Amino acid sequence: MGELRERQDYPVDAVRRFLEPGPTVLVSSAWQGETNVMTLGWHIVLDLKPSLVGLRIHASTHSHAMIRDSGECVINLPTTALTDAVVGIGNCSGREVDKFARFDLTKQPAAMVGAPLIGECHACFECRLHDETLAARYNFFVFEVVKAHVAPLPDHPETLHYTGDCTFMLAGRTISRRELFHREMV
């Protein structure tokens, strides 16, 4: 489906660079010898130090129980090289399918969690469950990013941004406005 990416360690307090622009991500999980992966567009950066990210993971998904029970996941950042896998993963359930096999994705061991990294993704963020206060009410989980792996190039990968209606916006060009910044916006 895609090429393996050579990734390097990346500061966990800087992962907002990849998540704040709103890409569709692949969230991998592991529990009791089983692995799974889901497509997710509903996430938020909540803090930099500690590096906190919120995910809304619907209770109907197989991943929901696996992530809740293991208290861990990996947020993987796919690019347009994986478009069809991203859609396919979002259109079947881990209850019925081994998605890693079906979509020819490579499981790689993480350093600090049991969930696998996806070898073909540009970046992988290992996460531990930090707060599930709003899990019952909104399926909203707060995670801490405990380890980050990022491919050094390209600087700005061509990410997918789901708009509903089977349509993705693709990441376009980047612009800098450094001269207008007095302080860093967060």
Added chain:
Amino acid sequence: MGELRERQDYPVDAVRRFLEPGPTVLVSSAWQGETNVMTLGWHIVLDLKPSLVGLRIHASTHSHAMIRDSGECVINLPTTALTDAVVGIGNCSGREVDKFARFDLTKQPAAMVGAPLIGECHACFECRLHDETLAARYNFFVFEVVKAHVAPLPDHPETLHYTGDCTFMLAGRTISRRELFHREMV
């Protein structure tokens, strides 16, 4: 700073189309005769029916208190026509500056909340505070979108997506994968 947009009523359960791709937004507020606006990149879609959106609004901002005390805000969607205003608004405080005046933005009355719509924005989503359980711990507020206004064209506006480091990714082209969808991904 920009042209006024002609907007139409839009279904509140469909605003994920504009928020899920992760744009930088302008959040306007009103309280005790004062108005304000902030730049925000940390938001999440939480549900479609009811239309719930989470915002992380730092406690140090002037908007934080205004939005918390009024229990209302408007999420406004700017395009690249407003890039310099988006940066400028994020680089000053409503404690010291009337940002609507400084950045030449037009306040328009909302239908259901006290906070103003921004006339130059492509879309405006009127919001009422729904849940502040995680406000003290993470500055995280859950809002319900109670009324939505969207310009009918263009179909896919050129939005700004902040990556940190004074740099924005701009929305690029769109692609459809309808043939791969068995069900709608949310």
